[in-house]
C-alpha cells in the first residue's frame with residue numbers, strides 16, 4: 001500500500017456508512033460551480049459551509065489553504081506568509097496552482113465553490129482555462145454586497161475552528177461554550193489578519209483588484225447580487241432561492 005492510500009479497515013463503520021449515504025444522495029445532484037465574491041467578513045465562508053453540504057460541492061477556500069500552508073511552513077506557505085500577514089494578495093501563479101491541484105480531489109467531482117478565488121482578472125481567466133479543460137461551466141457568481149462600515153465589527157469579533165473552517169462571532173454567531181468549537185470541542189482561534197489595521201489593507205486590495213472580477217463576470221451575465229447585511233439565515237434563504 002502506498003503511503004498516501006487509506007486503509008479502509010481502520011475507518012469506523014459509522015463514518016464509512018455516512019460517507020456512502022452522502023455519495024448516494026449526491027449522485028442525483030447536478031454538477032455546479034458557484035463562485036463567491038465579497039469583501040473580507042461579508043459571510044462567504046459562513047455560507048459556503050451550509051451550501052456545500054446541501055449541493056454536494058467541495059469548498060475551496062484559498063485563504064484557508066494558504067493559512068494552513070503558512071502554519072505548516074511548507075515551501076508555498078513560506079512564500080505566501082508575508083502577503084497573508086499584511087492582508088495583501090499573494091501572487092496569481094501561487095494561488096492558481098493551489099486551486100488547480102485542489103479541484104482534482106474526489107470530493108470535488110460534483111463541482112466546487114471557490115471562496116476567495118478568483119481575486120484578480122488574471123485568476124478569473126486562468127480559472128476559465130482550467131474549467132474549459134474539465135468541460136465544466138460556471139453556474140453563478142454570488143456577489144456578497146455589504147457596506148465597508150459593517151465589516152470591522154464582524155472581523156474583529158470572529159473566532160474560527162481552523163480544521164473545519166467553521167467560523168463564529170462573539171455577538172452574531174456565538175459558540176455554545178466561549179472559545180470552543182461546537183462540533184469537535186476543540187479550541188477556537190482568532191486569525192492573525194483579523195485586526196482593524198490589516199482589515200484596511202484587505203479592503204483596499206478588494207476594491208483595487210477584486211471589484212474588476214465582478215465586472216468580468218457581469219459581462220458574462222453570471223453575477224447575482226446578495227444583500228450580505230442581512231442575518232446569516234436570511235442570506236442562506238436568499239442563496240437557496242437563487243439556486244433553486
Ligand code: AP5
Nearest residue numbers: 040041042043044045046062063084090116158169231232
Ligand atoms: P481569505 O481567507 O479569503 O479572507 P477574506 O476574503 O478576507 O474573507 P474572510 O474569510 O475574512 O471573510 P468571509 O467573507 O469568509 O467572512 P465569514 O463568513 O467568516 O483571505 C485571506 C488572505 O489570503 C488574503 O488577504 C490574501 O493575502 C490571501 N489570499 C486568499 N485568496 C487569495 C487569492 N485568490 N489571491 C491572492 N491572495 C489570496 O464572516 C465573518 C464574521 O462575520 C464571522 O465571525 C461570522 O460569524 C460573521 N457573520 C457572517 N455572516 C454574518 C451575517 N450575515 N450577519 C452577522 N454576522 C455574520
